[in-house]
Amino acid sequence: MKATLFRGEDVSNETFESVIHLLQSVSGMCRFSGMDESIPLPEKPVLSWSELFDICKKLRINHSIPEDTFIFLLTQKPNFNNFFGYLDVNNPTNGFVHAGDWERFIHCPTELPVAYHIVALMIQKQMVNNEKELVNLLHREPIGCVNDYCQNKKDVILKMRTADICPTCMERLTLKLSPPVINHIFEILESLRIKMLFAQNMRQHLKPSPILITTDYKIMIPDYGQLELRMTPLEKALYMLFLKYPEGIHLTDLINHKQELYDIYSSFSPLGSLTEMKQSIDDMCNALSNSASEKISKIKLNFEKNLGKELAKYYYIKGARGERKRIDLCN
Numbered sequence: 504m505k506a507t508l509f510r511g512e513d514v515s516n517e518t519f520e521s522v523i524h525l526l527q528s529v530s531g532m533c534r535f536s537g538m539d540e541s542i543p544l545p546e547k548p549v550l551s552w553s554e555l556f557d558i559c560k561k562l563r564i565n566h567s568i569p570e571d572t573f574i575f576l577l578t579q580k581p582n583f584n585n586f587f588g589y590l591d592v593n594n595p596t597n598g599f600v601h602a603g604d605w606e607r608f609i610h611c612p613t614e615l616p617v618a619y620h621i622v623a624l625m626i627q628k629q630m631v632n633n634e635k636e637l638v639n640l641l642h643r644e645p646i647g648c649v650n651d652y653c654q655n656k657k658d659v660i661l662k663m664r665t666a667d668i669c670p671t672c673m674e675r676l677t678l679k680l681s682p683p684v685i686n687h688i689f690e691i692l693e694s695l696r697i698k699m700l701f702a703q704n705m706r707q708h709l710k711p712s713p714i715l716i717t718t719d720y721k722i723m724i725p726d727y728g729q730l731e732l733r734m735t736p737l738e739k740a741l742y743m744l745f746l747k748y749p750e751g752i753h754l755t756d757l758i759n760h761k762q763e764l765y766d767i768y769s770s771f772s773p774l775g776s777l778t779e780m781k782q783s784i785d786d787m788c789n790a791l792s793n794s795a796s797e798k799i800s801k802i803k804l805n806f807e808k809n810l811g812k813e814l815a816k817y818y819y820i821k822g823a824r825g826e827r828k829r830i831d832l833c834n
């Protein structure tokens with residue numbers, strides 16, 4: 504399954520980017536992309552479904568998006584039926600998702616429920632052939648399934664917390680989608696679930712999961728839907744160095760770890776590329792340059808993007824100015 508996301512002019516670029524990032528951060532069979540363009544919306548306080556779907560139709564034509572790729576328009580404007588998201592009955596790969604008001608109701612950043620609903624709609628499309636079937640499919644009484652019909656935003660919490668698909672819905676889904684696709688969907692839902700729990704400050708019940716460096720030197724958190732943290736080679740070398748030193752390292756002391764950084768870098772980089780990178784590693788170890796601090800900031804942003812601010816704190820390199828920097832998770 505593939506989906507292309509569009510940002511209504513009332514949705515911030517930051518929220519939009521975060522939604523795409525959440526969906527892309529778990530690698531697998533489904534593909535998500537976003538169009539870097541702000542879509543003008545009718546100047547009305549409430550939009551009709553046909554207005555929203557007309558925009559999707561035009562976007563599909565203008566951007567030559569194939570019929571089997573989903574299009575989702577994100578907007579903060581309420582729609583006439585006050586739905587969180589819906590697909591066009593006549594063009595069921597065109598849809599919208601409401602990107603407003605979430606924080607007030609479920610106390611987590613908007614991007615989490617928005618990403619969840621995009622996945623939920625993509626699954627629903629696979630399970631039904633028409634609107635009548637959809638009405639029958641949705642569970643009026645919430646059971647913690649992706650197909651729970653939630654009238655209120657606060658009811659969405661239950662299904663996001665379970666991140667589950669009930670056996671009846673699962674049976675329908677297996678008829679349409681291959682196991683790797685279904686597996687990817689579960690992994691995305693699970694990653695959203697964990698991030699939501701942390702965002703809602705329920706972390707006291709959860710322990711941050713360990714980091715795994717795979718044999719091909721990928722930095723993964725397997726428990727969060729096989730999440731891979733993609734970093735530049737230099738960032739990766741620096742991060743792996745800090746993983747080796749739970750007690751932390753003074754940035755001024757990096758110079759004494761230069762050889763180790765060369766070794767770590769060479770372990771996952773093609774032969775020969777170390778010669779080109781030596782200068783960059785030397786810069787990183789130079790206490791007078793900002794290079795290491797910049798990389799540490801980038802690594803922090805990367806974790807925050809992937810895990811949310813609360814959960815990320817355990818994973819990035821941190822420490823007060825002039826003190827040892829370390830990774831909390833290592834202790």
Ligand SMILES: [Zn+2]
Binds near residue numbers: 642649670671672
């Ligand atoms: Zn169900």
